[in-house]
Amino acid sequence: MRREIPLIITTIAGLVFAISYFIPHWPFVEAESIFGDWIAIVQAFAIWLGALNLIKVSLEKIYRKKEDAFYSGIIIVCLLVTLGIGFYDGFSGGAQSSFRDTGTTFDWLYRFIYTPLTSTMFAMLAFFVASASYRAFRARNFEATLLLIAGFFVMGGRVPLFDLALKPFTDVPYFSEFAGWIMAYPLTAGMTAIMIGIALGIMSSSLRIILGIERSHIGGA
Amino acid sequence: MKFISIYFVLLVSLSVSAQTNDNDSTSLLVNDSLTIKIAPPxxxxxxxxxxxxxxxxxxxxxxxxxxxxxxxxxxxxxxxxxxxxxxxxxxxxxxxxxxxxxxxxxxxxxxxxxxxxxxxxxxxxxSNKTITIQTEREWINFNLASLFLIALLITSAVIYFIETARRGKELFVRKIAGLEAVDEAIGRATEMGRPILFIPGIHDMDDVQTLAAITILGKVARQVADYDTKIRMPVARSLVMTAARETIKTAYQTAGRPDAYNDDMVNYITDEQFGYVAAVDGIMVREKPATIFLLGAFFAESLILAETGNSVGAIQIAGTARPAQLPFFIAACDFTLIGEELFAASAYLSGEPKMLGSLKGQDVGKAIAMGVIIVGVISITLGEAYGIEFFSNITSSIQSFFTVNK
Structure with a gap:
């Protein structure tokens, strides 16, 4: 029964969502809405599950004095401080205010600590794009050479410098037009093919799950 | 005198009142002249x-x-x-x-x-009143009829091939390099004595990509249990943590090594995208995993994770159904499962006939798509170039059939 009940729920939920897409009629629409509410409730409780796991893993590292116990300490302190400030701001402002309101301490934490940290991580992408491009554009084989040539024209077409270099010879912006052609035709064709494959893959995968053939996600063999 | 004074007071008050009324009527007249009269709908x-x-x-x-x-x-x-x-x-x-x-x-x-x-x-x-009306409920959304037909056709093909495979017919499935490399990648981690890192993307269990990643995890965990290799799985969603633990636990039990399973193999980090990336990058740099699986829904973090993995010398197998992230994975990883290959992975790795049958059914959908694209290209070319009405009609029929108005 440990496997059968989740399988039955999966099948029913999957069928209800699929049918309600084509049949907008009672009871499918109502059932879809109920399942949606269930998902929200389960996810809300699962957040605590995750938070408790994070605290447990971090405390264990501190207790066992592991190499990176220092970072675990920072996690615990940050978690408790953020939680504490959030609760304080939420309760002290009365019923009309929220801990997310502009000007609260929680808002300050968000704007001046969380956002810069996030931006820092995101900024690393610029350096990684450079190193990944270097590897991808090395003309090791035919495909990589093709990529290099396409990349050269697309990048060249995106900046005015290349068209400007052609200005003494012609007024036609060949670089930007060729870049536009690459983006509009070969790229769109390739992307569409991938999208069709993905849609069919999702369909086939969903069918396997709904029919109970695929069970790995519920711990089935 | 008293009556005279009352008379004067009344007279004055009446005159004031009359003036006020005069003023009101003036104001009304002024307002009326300023009124912007319009016709009704x-x-x-x-x-x-x-x-x-x-x-x-x-x-x-x-x-x-x-x-x-x-x-x-x-x-x-x-x-x-x-x-x-x-x-x-x-x-x-x-x-x-x-x-x-x-x-x-x-x-x-x-x-x-x-x-x-x-x-x-x-x-x-x-305006005038409309007629009195009641709302009505329709059983079938006929706007989606064409989509329903396509779905029905592909679903039937998938079920047909599953049944065909069940009856024992051998089905050919092309080799997928990324999945062929799974054994080698796990073997490498075993030989090097370093852990395997499995990243299931940053979406929850309601994303089919995460489900696909978890199904692949089941096959990977089985081999990990057999080889006694260490697996680490930091996740960004609590429900994924629960599902992944259950999957790995079952894999260890199936391999006959339930004692080797530990809940800490899977741990929750945070729902926040870049907070998760920072933590996973830290794990990569500190623990230097020999093999990294990046399978699931990825966004801006894809290249940050893949490049960090590359820098620590790990063999990386990535897969996502996000077309925008595929170039990053192709550039930074050793093997990439492109779109549909991610969903085919669990069937491919299991080798079960009924699972492989579903892949063949999917191929019917591809054949239909290819046929329609070829017919569409020919008809639009001949219709536009030579003005042949027959081909123009075919083009418009194809366009209207594949345009969905929900």
């Missing part, structure tokens, strides 16, 4: 909103003749609703030049009547 029609759950009606009208795009007198339209023959109440308003409105949140067992008024700065002109 006409032909107000209400009809059932098709293919809903009987909770909407569609209202449309011919705009007032004073509703002009430039220097028009109409500023908005007000919509009045009467429920069960009750009085009309204002329920909504829309800007000028709008001539339709979907009325939402209605009940199937009530009757409704509507009236629309055009409003200028200081005048309101109401």
């Amino acid at each position: 006409t032909s107000v029609i209400v009809e059932d909103y098709k293919y809903d759950d009987a909770d909407n009606l569609q209202l449309h009208w011919v705009p007032s003749i004073d509703d002009m795009p430039q220097d028009g007198k109409v500023v908005r339209y007000r919509i009045y609703q009467s429920t069960n023959n009750g009085s009309f109440v204002l329920v909504d308003s829309v800007n000028f030049s709008v001539n339709m409105k979907k009325i939402e949140g209605l009940a199937i067992d009530s009757t409704y009547q509507f009236m629309v008024s055009a409003v200028s700065k200081n005048y309101e002109a109401k």
Whole structure:
């Protein structure tokens, strides 16, 4: 029964969502809405599950004095401080205010600590794009050479410098037009093919799950 | 004297009162001259909103003749609703030049009547009342008929091939390099004595990509249990953590090594995208895993994770159904499962006939897509180049069949 009940729920939920897409009629629409509410409730409780796991893993590292116990300490302190400030701001402002309101301490934490940290991580992408491009554009084989040539024209077409270099010879912006052609035709064709494959893959995968053939996600063999 | 004084007081008060009335009538006259009179909207029609759950009606009208795009007198339209023959109440308003409105949140067992008024700065002109109407419920959304047919065809093909495979017919599935490399990648981690890192993306269990990643995890964990290799799986969603633990636990039990399983193999980090990336990058740099699986839904973090993995010398197998992230994975990882290959992975790795059958059914969909694309390209080329009506009709038929208006 440990496997059968989740399988039955999966099948029913999957069928209800699929049918309600084509049949907008009672009871499918109502059932879809109920399942949606269930998902929200389960996810809300699962957040605590995750938070408790994070605290447990971090405390264990501190207790066992592991190499990176220092970072675990920072996690615990940050978690408790953020939680504490959030609760304080939420309760002290009365019923009309929220801990997310502009000007609260929680808002300050968000704007001046969380956002810069996030931006820092995101900024690393610029350096990684450079190193990944270097590897991808090395003309090791035919495909990589093709990529290099396409990349050269697309990048060249995106900046005015290349068209400007052609200005003494012609007024036609060949670089930007060729870049536009690459983006509009070969790229769109390739992307569409991938999208069709993905849609069919999702369909086939969903069918396997709904029919109970695929069970790995519920711990089935 | 007393009467005379009362008489004068009355006379004065009456004259003041008369003056005031005069002033009022003057002001009325002034207001009336400033009133921006407009014509009401006409032909107000209400009809059932098709293919809903009987909770909407569609209202449309011919705009007032004073509703002009430039220097028009109409500023908005007000919509009045009467429920069960009750009085009309204002329920909504829309800007000028709008001539339709979907009325939402209605009940199937009530009757409704509507009236629309055009409003200028200081005048309101109401239309006639509409007919009395009730909402209706349709069983099938015929707008999606073509989509339903395609879905039915592909579903039938998938089920047919599953049954064919069940009966024992051998099915050919092409080799997928990324999945062929799974054994080698796990073996490498075992030989090097370093852990395997499995990243299931940053979406929850309601994303089919995460489900695909978890199904692949089941196959990977089975081999990990057999080889006694260490696996680490930091996750960004609590439900993924629970599902992944269950999957790995079952894999260890199936391999006959339940004692080797530990809940800490999977741990939750945070729901926040870049917080998760920072933590995973830290794990990569500190623990230097020999093998990294990046399978699931990835966004801006894909390249940050893949490049960090590359820098620590790990063999990386990535896969996602996000086309925008595929180039990053192809550039930074050793093997990439492109789109559909991610969903085919669990069937491919299991090698079970009924799972492989579903892949063959998928191929029928691809064959249909290819056929339609070829016919479409030929018909549009001949139709446009030579003006042959027959081919133009084929093109428009294909376009209308594959255009979905939900």
